[in-house]
């Protein structure tokens with residue numbers, strides 16, 4: 001889909017709907033947003049890009065009233081505003097979908113959609129639940145999600161929750177919509193649906209701020225792009241006339257020659273003994289999944305949301321019970337009844353939803369790295385914190401984590417840096433089999449290439465890697481072989497030069513067509 005022309009000229013003939021003037025915000029002595037100015041016009045899609053920790057989310061949180069800036073102005077439709085609370089921003093017509101949307105997982109989808117919005121009342125002033133569920137279904141249909149709104153939100157997969165968050169932001173018909181990494185866990189066909197929704201809003205005159213590390217999406221969607229680096233604005237410019245590489249280089253501030261078009265080398269010799277063999281794995285949703293993984297092989301799992309990729313990885317980590325099937329690790333039949341079993345066999349899993357089961361916000365970074373491997377740091381029943389810290393420093397340095405220090409809490413890190421810490425955690429345990437669900441979720445373009453190199457390096461040491469990714473570029477760049485999953489079954493396999501994003505996209509769209 002080519003970028004469509006903006007409704008509003010960017011020459012300044014129309015008054016911007018939103019202006020940020022010299023906004024500055026610090027945490028302690030560190031300025032994370034430094035005199036940033038930005039103009040947003042009605043009908044414009046304005047991309048905001050930058051490395052992990054560049055200050056994008058902080059800027060958005062200033063706009064939302066979550067953070068109070070030290071200085072600077074926010075001008076909304078010509079009037080200076082200062083929101084003390086996110087509700088005020090929403091009332092003023094600014095909708096947000098944050099990287100980690102606020103939900104009450106134990107409530108129904110309908111209740112989550114109506115959080116902060118009055119329910120329709122029936123006779124006697126009671127909530128008209130039938131009407132509320134009907135409205136909720138319509139809200140969900142707006143973003144292409146067909147689920148029963150009466151079910152608890154926690155039963156949805158992360159990508160479905162993300163779409164609920166977008167539907168909720170649209171409920172108030174905002175004039176400005178800010179989307180922070182909304183497609184990070186969506187597969188390509190789901191991204192397309194969401195982009196259509198965004199395009200429709202833009203043509204309705206809504207101004208959109210779109211934060212993403214996926215530069216390809218920015219070229220499809222955005223009219224202008226603003227690049228932040230180290231909290232400062234580097235440039236605002238039309239997307240037209242730029243290339244992915246030129247923007248990537250502005251983001252990191254140096255040449256990125258080595259990052260583009262890099263692919264994994266040839267598969268390891270098929271004669272090499274499988275490190276993992278899976279036969280007939282089933283659980284009601286997954287059906288008869290069989291494959292083997294050679295030492296040093298990088299196996300990609302591709303599929304739509306709900307196809308079973310995450311479910312399969314969780315089963316291999318013992319985090320989900322199977323009802324049938326066999327698993328052998330290094331030729332030894334193995335029962336993976338719990339994550340402890342998996343860890344003992346040298347199987348590690350990086351989960352898709354880092355907030356949910358990935359880390360402890362209030363613990364220091366170093367403890368988050370060593371948490372699953374504590375038994376290795378114990379001598380005579382006592383832990384060895386100095387060794388733990390050394391390991392944590394080694395792996396966070398290897399992954400170039402940007403952090404105030406190894407003792408900082410995880411909650412003080414930007415989303416992409418949290419992801420890197422978690423990857424460091426699993427690599428630090430020297431696993432035999434590494435399971436990765438969306439390994440570069442929220443990670444910036446420069447770090448993504450580095451993480452791919454690290455994964456290739458681990459594979460070349462003989463580790464077997466199985467990864468699921470909704471980014472087809474990532475699958476193309478990393479996988480020696482790809483399994484396509486559809487509705488819990490393996491529906492296709494590509495290897496070597498057959499692994500191409502176009503071929504996989506074609507297969508996914510065909511899968512979607514069956515819905």
Ligand SMILES: Nc1ncnc2c1ncn2[C@@H]1O[C@H](COP(=O)(O)OP(=O)(O)OP(=O)(O)O)[C@@H](O)[C@H]1O
Nearest residue numbers: 027032052053054055056057058412413414415416
């Ligand atoms: N509550 C906090 N206390 C201290 N530092 C913080 C806090 N929140 C964010 N930071 C720091 O502010 C900087 C900017 O973070 P921010 O989340 O805005 O980055 P970002 O550009 O959105 O990154 P990402 O792409 O990884 O989401 C980071 O260095 C982060 O560690």
